Amino acid sequence: MVKKFRANMLTSQRKQLILATLQRDGQLVAKTFSQQLEVSEDTIRRDLRELAAEGLLQRVHGGALPASPAVADFAGRSQIAGDGKARIGRAAAGLIEDGQVVLLDGGTTAVQLASQLPPALRATIVTHSPSVAVALALHPTVEVIMIGGRLFKHSVVTMGTAALESLGQIRADVFFMGVTGVHAEAGLSTGDLEEAYMKRALMARAAETVVLASAEKIAAASPYLIAGLDAVSGIITEQSVPDPQLAPLRQAGVALTLV
Incomplete structure (x- = not known):
């Protein structure tokens, strides 16, 4: 006290x-x-x-x-928690199975996931991130579908009406989502309103959503709500997150994977 x-x-x-x-x-x-x-x-x-x-x-x-420090632009976020993001990406990549249709968000952790997919994996990755698409360009057996639209330069993802309309034709098995804030009471958040709408639309097109969140995003909040914690199947984060920050998430019933 x-x-x-x-x-x-x-x-x-x-x-x-x-x-x-x-x-x-x-x-x-x-x-x-x-x-x-x-x-x-x-x-x-x-x-x-x-x-x-x-x-x-x-x-x-x-x-x-x-406040989440992860509201910097794409280049700035690339400098934060590089090793942790690599481990999160590797863990998420291991969850993808042959034959699945996967929605992959933009962001630096999503790029890590894309770069660590097993070489023999046969799956379809749907993304609105040019950076993710480029990371998958040389993968021999992964089909890549790009969602077009207006480029939001801050996060290097496409958004807007065209992107939302494209999503209407997709039914994915899982959506791997990036956020800038994960808080037991404030839920999942991001730093841009339109980006929050886009993430909700992506969630709606997948059977389940898994959040990728490096340590600095846990117990932090950003201005725009994406969804409550009960809307996702689980969160992959780092072992270095202090237990007092993880405890409220566990109490809220969130399935945590620590890497």
Whole structure:
């Protein structure tokens, strides 16, 4: 429990304490926090707004959640958790069976999955990611179907009406989905509204969805909700995620694969 502090605590000290509390507890309730620090709730809300503007937390009704660092563009995300993403991609690739139709999301972890498919695998990969398609171009027995549309350069995926219409003709066995946030209460989230709609549309075309989430995305949230945790079959993440961050996911009934 946060001990009480004087009302004249410096703004920088309050902000440091806010971030430390989010890291420790995974959430912050503005009213409770203001009482513990003996300052007004408006003061805490102002601190939260300023920290959110810096990308250091995600504001929600009544307080805040940890912000995901995975909202950088594709090039920036390529520098985050490279080894972990490779392990996640390898584990996901091992779940794909001969004859399956697989929807593969965009993102750096999806590229890792594509590059680690067994050479003898005979399957169909449907993707809206040019990067994934290129990674599969030399695979001898995987058929690749590209979903066309407007290129969203931030994530290097196609989106828009044309992409959504193309999805209407597809029935996949499994969708491997990337996210920027996985939180027991806030669900699965991403940093762009249209991208959230696209991911929901992809989920609707698959019999099941498996989330690929490197460690920095666990217990974090982004502005736009994709779906609740109950909408997916499981999450593949890293063994390095601290157990206090995994425990709420397990309590929510999520099937976790740690690699």
